[in-house]
Amino acid sequence: MERKVGTVSRGIRCPIIREGDDLAKVVVDSVLDAAKSEGFELRDRDVISITESIVARSQGNYASVEAIASDVKAKLGGETIGVILPILSRNRFAICLRGIAMGAKKVVLMLSYPSDEVGNQLVSLDALDEAGVNPYSDVLTLEKYRELFGENAHEFTGVDYVAYYADLIKEAGAEVEIIFANQAKTILNYADHILTCDIHTRARTKRILKAAGAKVVCGLDDILTSSVNGSGYNSNYGLLGSNKSTEDTIKLFPRECQDLVEDIQQIILDKTGKHIEVMVYGDGAFKDPQGKIWELADPCVSPAFTKGLVGTPNELKLKYLADNDFKDLTGEELRDAIASSIKEKDDNLVGNMASQGTTPRQLTDLIGSLCDLTSGSGDKGTPVVLVQGYFDNYAN
Known part of the structure; x- marks a missing residue:
């Protein structure tokens, strides 16, 4: 059956982290417990994001x-x-x-x-x-x-x-x-x-x-x-x-944590057979229109991430295709034509008019911003965020 839901961002409840805790184990256990409790399954290319705060706390930094x-x-x-x-x-x-x-x-x-x-x-x-x-x-x-x-x-x-x-x-x-x-x-x-x-x-x-x-x-x-x-x-x-x-x-901002994200990726693969991506995130990169505050007070959004999060989105603008290339089509014929264009798109759409208006930012900055908004900075108690379907598109 055709999937009806795109990107989902879930805040994952975790224990309070203290110095010396095995953070990789805590994160993996928390995500898998949440999946069992809420009735969802991990999929390939899901993203597990961990706030920098608990990384630094586990390091005693x-x-x-x-x-x-x-x-x-x-x-x-x-x-x-x-x-x-x-x-x-x-x-x-x-x-x-x-x-x-x-x-x-x-x-x-x-x-x-x-x-x-x-x-x-x-x-x-x-x-x-x-x-x-x-x-x-x-x-x-x-x-x-x-x-x-x-x-x-x-x-x-x-x-x-x-x-x-x-x-x-x-x-x-x-x-x-x-x-x-x-x-x-x-x-x-x-x-x-x-x-x-x-x-x-x-x-x-x-x-x-x-x-x-x-x-x-x-x-x-x-x-x-x-x-x-x-x-x-x-x-x-x-x-x-x-x-x-x-x-x-x-x-302080967490010290070297590349090993952490790669360890979590490997443990999830061993336990579930799913190849997921993992990143550590701090401040999101967005601006508040009321207070005029640009959120990014950290030196970067993500100090560590797995290889699948390198790069920028490579997307076509659906409304451009609908209003230009396929302006005379409707219904299933329009849907199939757009889906076909997405499946056949080039690996690099820079300069392509059909990609104008898509967000030309690093994947880690985009996903990190989503995670920062999901977890907040207060008392939600969700320092880990699971993002599913981020890499899906209209053709999936």
Whole structure:
């Protein structure tokens, strides 16, 4: 019988994961128990996705603010540090900032405006227009910012991040100066030892600062790249992708986990005979139209995935075929013609008009976004997501 359901995304309930747990076993058992309980079966090319949080927790990949401070001081000298372009987040950056400030005598904090890299807004574009401020060239002191814009609480959190970050730095024992600018070189008027905290533009920012004469340039991805006094670490991403764990510790992005996804793939094959794909996912890659926040605060959506998830979709646009190639057909004749086109499509549809409007993104970014929305970030208790039918099409 013809299948009537396409892609299905299921959140899978799991036990609470602790350091040292056999995560591959937990994930496999949880998926197979869910299949038995809910009456579904695994199929070839299903995707099991595991949130990065439980991977890092099983690895015990945590670090204290003292470890951050020690590494910052060792790499940036412990005197005046320019800390530039951070995101505005209590969960993502505030604890890191405490550690950074503990490793310095003075922090010159340069905030981008009107919003941070992922869309958290300090002021509105309308307010900038009204004040006659050009964010691409104008540098604002804290006093000028307050004079023009006053206090601005975040729409969703109610936090004035300017005051919040200033207080964190002072409480950590460092002097603080805050400026607002969007050109990385601006910070060199205040400091020559720079910690750049941007995520996806970090390589360019480092290049610009080094070319402009900065003495020392580090990114968040250069801090805690190895263990400090027994702390967790991430050799690829450092502090990028970290989250608040407690008031004094962070959970880092998971370390090497390629073996994990391949082990789960093999165990499922041994137990069920099905060849499934497996990935670890963090933030999805999508933007909130209300708050203007781009979700991706992790350095990537997926730090590890099996080979079948490499690449981008290769799809035809059904409405294009229906409105153009087969505009004179209806009913079963139309359905059969479209199904035939899908079955006979080229392996690479780049440049083909019939594929325009399909989503030209990496499979892991698309599936990871679906999984992030499915699992959420709160109390659903589904850190594993099973995606079925993602690779099906109208011809199946």
